[in-house]
Amino acid sequence: MLLVNEKEVFFHAGMTLADLVREQDPAADILLVNGYPASLQTVLSDGDRCWLWRRGKAPSAEEMRHLLYARHSPGVQGCLQERVVGIMGLGGLGSVVAIALARMGIGSLLLADYDVVEPTNLNRQQYFVDQIGQKKTEALRDILQRVNPHVAVTLIDRRLAEDDIGVLFKGVHALVECFDDPAMKAAGLRAALRSLPGVFYVGASGLAGYGENNAIRTRRIYSGVYLVGDGVSGAAPGQGLMAARVGIAAHHQANQVVRLLLGAENEAG
Amino acid sequence: MKVFCNGEAQEIAPGMLVADYLSQLGLDASSVVVECDGKILTRKEYGSHALQDGSVLELIRFVGGG
Numbered sequence: 001m002l003l004v005n006e007k008e009v010f011f012h013a014g015m016t017l018a019d020l021v022r023e024q025d026p027a028a029d030i031l032l033v034n035g036y037p038a039s040l041q042t043v044l045s046d047g048d049r050c051w052l053w054r055r056g057k058a059p060s061a062e063e064m065r066h067l068l069y070a071r072h073s074p075g076v077q078g079c080l081q082e083r084v085v086g087i088m089g090l091g092g093l094g095s096v097v098a099i100a101l102a103r104m105g106i107g108s109l110l111l112a113d114y115d116v117v118e119p120t121n122l123n124r125q126q127y128f129v130d131q132i133g134q135k136k137t138e139a140l141r142d143i144l145q146r147v148n149p150h151v152a153v154t155l156i157d158r159r160l161a162e163d164d165i166g167v168l169f170k171g172v173h174a175l176v177e178c179f180d181d182p183a184m185k186a187a188g189l190r191a192a193l194r195s196l197p198g199v200f201y202v203g204a205s206g207l208a209g210y211g212e213n214n215a216i217r218t219r220r221i222y223s224g225v226y227l228v229g230d231g232v233s234g235a236a237p238g239q240g241l242m243a244a245r246v247g248i249a250a251h252h253q254a255n256q257v258v259r260l261l262l263g264a265e266n267e268a269g
Numbered sequence: 270m271k272v273f274c275n276g277e278a279q280e281i282a283p284g285m286l287v288a289d290y291l292s293q294l295g296l297d298a299s300s301v302v303v304e305c306d307g308k309i310l311t312r313k314e315y316g317s318h319a320l321q322d323g324s325v326l327e328l329i330r331f332v333g334g335g
Contacts, residue, residue: 093335162312178335182300185331189302193309208334221329234332241334 003049006066017042021052028052032070061150068105076262077105083261084108086172088160088188090115090136092124092241093204094178096250097257098140099126102148104258109144110172112156113137124243162187166195174257177203178250182234193222200260206230207249209239216245218252223267224260228252270322281320288315291328302329 002009004024018040021028031038032051044050051070053059059067069077085106087094090113098109113136117127131139137155144153156168165188169175175196177188185205192201206229207216215230228249235241259265270283272290281290287310291298303310304327310318320326 089335091335180333180335182297182331182333185333185335186300186302186329187312189329189331190309190312193302194311203331204335205331206334208332227329229332231330232332233334235334246334 001046002044003047005051005053005063006069011044011046011048015044016040017044017050020044020050025052025054027054029055035071035073064148064150065105072105079262080105080258081107083173084110084171085257085261086110086112086169086175087178088112088165088169088175089178089180089184090125090140091121091178091180092243092246093207093250093253094176095126095136095140095143096247097176097178097254098144099147100251100254101257102144102151104254105148106151108152108154110154110156110169111137111140112158112160112168113140114157114159124241124246160184160188162191165191169196169199172196172199174200174202174260176253176257177201178253180235189225193225198224200257201225202228202253202256202260204228204249204253206233207246208233208235208241210242210245213245213248216248216252218256220265226256226260228256270320272320272322272324272326274326275328283322284319286316287318287320290320290326291315294328296328296330300331300333302331303327304329 002011017031017038030053033042034049083106085101087098090111115136117131117134117136117139119132121127127139135157137157141153144151175192177185179185179188185203189203205227211233218226218228220226271278272281287303288298291301298315306325
């Protein structure tokens, strides 16, 4: 049997992708086999997972889910769609982390910010000019809807305090600290260490300016607790926050969350 | 008396409070997480927790930007 757009289709020896396309959807022009684009000449094997699609056609919720399944390694999608991730702060880090996780098919996001989109945010944050003045929580939810409408998004529209964090984010599988203010970064880590045992945590510190790419590192500070950044490049006059380096750090954070959720980190030590 | 901070031995005044120690290091207490003898201190405890001879400190310092 083959899995074609997640439906079982009879397989016969020597079958090519061209045979399958002719049989299933002769107008299909986007063809994936086991997660990779493949040519019509590809000879199929029993058990292959195929995805046939017409360029430009919008997928339904079910098809979108199948498409992510087809694009990711086996096991990845099923795990990510069952997971809940909290993001504290929806600026240059948080907006990027949220979009990356949504594209990867995370199940639920819990998004917290108190601020509105301002013109000075647009140099690095994922908002648009026509969203200036909107609450960041709502603006980001609108963007996520357009990226992957099948992520469940819950908004926390308030200024977080150290004592709330353990309550508001109870039950998440991972919490991502994307604050701007260093006092809140410290508060977030203290709150997580003291009141969210067993929750993966990925914070950030030191990502301003246009310093070396590879100075941005992900380091483990406790079991399940990681910090991303170079540790020293704070936002300051003459060293602003810039889209590329903030984006590098944000994607470190998003990938670290995925690694932790998928059990790719050796957390025994 | 002696304390161990991020793995390094340091000589400090007996009974020094965590807040004063951070200030002596030139750190802004609000942007530092302090683990003292295996326990994460609350922000309030910085002003009341006195260091002991042989205390083991881990300081995690944050810079701004996000």
